[in-house]
Amino acid sequence: MGKAIVYTALVIVCLGIGLIVGGLGVYYGRPYYEPQPQSIQIIKAKCYPMANGGGPSIEGEISLSQTSNKHLVINALIDGLPKKELGFHIHSFGVVNNNCSSAGGHFNPEGKNHGGPNSMERHMGDLGNIDASKFPHKEVEITDKKASLFGKDSIIGRSIVIHEDTDDLKNQSSAGGRLACCTIIRVD
Ligand SMILES: [Cu+2]
Numbered sequence: 001m002g003k004a005i006v007y008t009a010l011v012i013v014c015l016g017i018g019l020i021v022g023g024l025g026v027y028y029g030r031p032y033y034e035p036q037p038q039s040i041q042i043i044k045a046k047c048y049p050m051a052n053g054g055g056p057s058i059e060g061e062i063s064l065s066q067t068s069n070k071h072l073v074i075n076a077l078i079d080g081l082p083k084k085e086l087g088f089h090i091h092s093f094g095v096v097n098n099n100c101s102s103a104g105g106h107f108n109p110e111g112k113n114h115g116g117p118n119s120m121e122r123h124m125g126d127l128g129n130i131d132a133s134k135f136p137h138k139e140v141e142i143t144d145k146k147a148s149l150f151g152k153d154s155i156i157g158r159s160i161v162i163h164e165d166t167d168d169l170k171n172q173s174s175a176g177g178r179l180a181c182c183t184i185i186r187v188d
């Protein structure tokens with residue numbers, strides 16, 4: 001009777017050791033997958049502003065780029081603008097025949113009131129002003145957290161309008177008439 005207990009105990013111990021060794025083998029033998037860095041999607045777009053109504057008096061290039069976080073970067077180098085702060089907005093539609101009125105009003109998919117880029121209440125297209133006194137020698141960079149090249153409210157196919165006056169960031173008529181505009185086109 002005593003022997004039977006000893007044998008049973010031995011069998012249980014051996015099974016236990018077998019399970020531990022086997023388990024370790026499976027654990028360390030499993031294939032190891034190196035975590036892959038998340039690929040970052042970048043969308044780039046361009047816009048080539050022209051004088052309202054056409055003609056060679058204003059020319060330049062605006063480059064837009066965005067990674068998937070909410071951080072739109074706009075770089076502009078434009079010649080032919082008056083040397084002061086000029087209203088700079090995204091308007092609702094693309095430009096037809098260099099006619100800046102065809103751009104429609106400020107891009108405003110959320111039905112908000114006009115404001116400045118840092119206002120809580122603002123149109124999505126309210127990028128404030130561009131300091132045109134830096135042109136033509138220095139590029140101007142604007143960043144924005146609201147307007148986006150991604151998603152259903154993407155600004156691709158809409159337009160950038162540069163106004164003849166400074167936007168006071170409160171009253172949208174403060175920026176005055178439309179000096180120049182262009183359609184935002186995606187480039188890859
Ligand atoms: Cu505008």
Ligand SMILES: [Zn+2]
Pocket residue numbers: 089106113114115122123125126172
């Ligand atoms: Zn606005």
